[in-house]
Amino acid sequence: AQKVxxxxxEISVVEKEDVTLDCVYETRDTTYYLFWYKQPPSxxxxxxxxxxxxxxxxxxxxxxxxxxxxxxxxxxxTITASQVVDSAVYFCALSxxxxxxxxxxxxxxxxxxxx
Amino acid sequence: DVKVTQSSRYLVKRTGEKVFLECVQDMDxxxxxxYRQDPGLGLRLIYFSYDVKMKExxxxxxxxxxxxxxxxRFSLILESASTNQTSMYLCASTLRGDGYTFGSGTRLTVx
Numbered sequence: 001a002q003k004v005x006x007x008x009x010e011i012s013v014v015e016k017e018d019v020t021l022d023c024v025y026e027t028r029d030t031t032y033y034l035f036w037y038k039q040p041p042s043x044x045x046x047x048x049x050x051x052x053x054x055x056x057x058x059x060x061x062x063x064x065x066x067x068x069x070x071x072x073x074x075x076x077x078t079i080t081a082s083q084v085v086d087s088a089v090y091f092c093a094l095s096x097x098x099x100x101x102x103x104x105x106x107x108x109x110x111x112x113x114x115x
Numbered sequence: 116d117v118k119v120t121q122s123s124r125y126l127v128k129r130t131g132e133k134v135f136l137e138c139v140q141d142m143d144x145x146x147x148x149x150y151r152q153d154p155g156l157g158l159r160l161i162y163f164s165y166d167v168k169m170k171e172x173x174x175x176x177x178x179x180x181x182x183x184x185x186x187x188r189f190s191l192i193l194e195s196a197s198t199n200q201t202s203m204y205l206c207a208s209t210l211r212g213d214g215y216t217f218g219s220g221t222r223l224t225v226x
Contacts, residue, residue, distance in 0.1 A: 006157075009155075033212065035214060037215075037217075042219070043203070043219055043220045044217055044218070044219040044220065045205065045207075045215070045217040046217075047214040047215065047216070050213060050214050091157065091158065093158075095212060100146075100163065100165065100171070101146050101163075101165075101209050101211070101212035102148070102160055102163060102173070103158075103160075103215065105150075105157040105158040105159075106157055107155060107156060107157040108157050
């Protein structure tokens with residue numbers, strides 16, 4: 001069965017610190033997709049990244065980077081030099097190659113960046 | 116800019132009422148989804164639709180139904196609202212699974 005675990009319920013950091021949000025997933029499929037979404041206080045989830053199971057290259061986008069490791073079934077998200085605007089709930093999600101595009105979401109990690 | 120619009124941001128209903136939550140997207144997406152979000156539980160899939168008049172149950176369909184008469188509109192129906200359906204409801208759509216576009220959510224309180 002599919003499962004996504006975000007063990008960190010809440011993380012607090014001081015501005016300019018680096019922070020890593022963990023995501024561990026379970027799936028029997030060899031083809032799948034992993035996602036990260038950001039939910040700021042306004043409530044609307046914002047898409048950050050999609051990674052397919054055949055692409056283990058790490059990705060960097062500005063201060064954001066993602067580390068995908070199939071060997072440990074992890075897809076971790078790092079924010080470098082965090083800012084107050086990064087304060088949000090972050091969700092990791094998994095979608096199997098079933099054609100239905102259903103996602104399984106983790107329970108989310110609330111990140112608080114303090115000025 | 117692509118958009119998913121949920122008709123109400125906040126809604127308060129009484130126990131036993133029939134409740135309609137509306138979702139409209141302007142991206143010509145085939146796939147639409149209803150999730151509910153609860154603290155500590157993340158997002159859980161209620162129903163989804165991959166075409167007009169087509170629907171499939173998600174993980175927690177009990178107490179809900181859906182309607183998709185037009186491609187752009189996907190409605191969630193609470194047949195007889197109960198207090199345990201108090202939640203944040205999120206609608207999403209996607210074309211080919213390249214990432215959902217979410218609406219801003221409807222926070223429903225059933226009293």
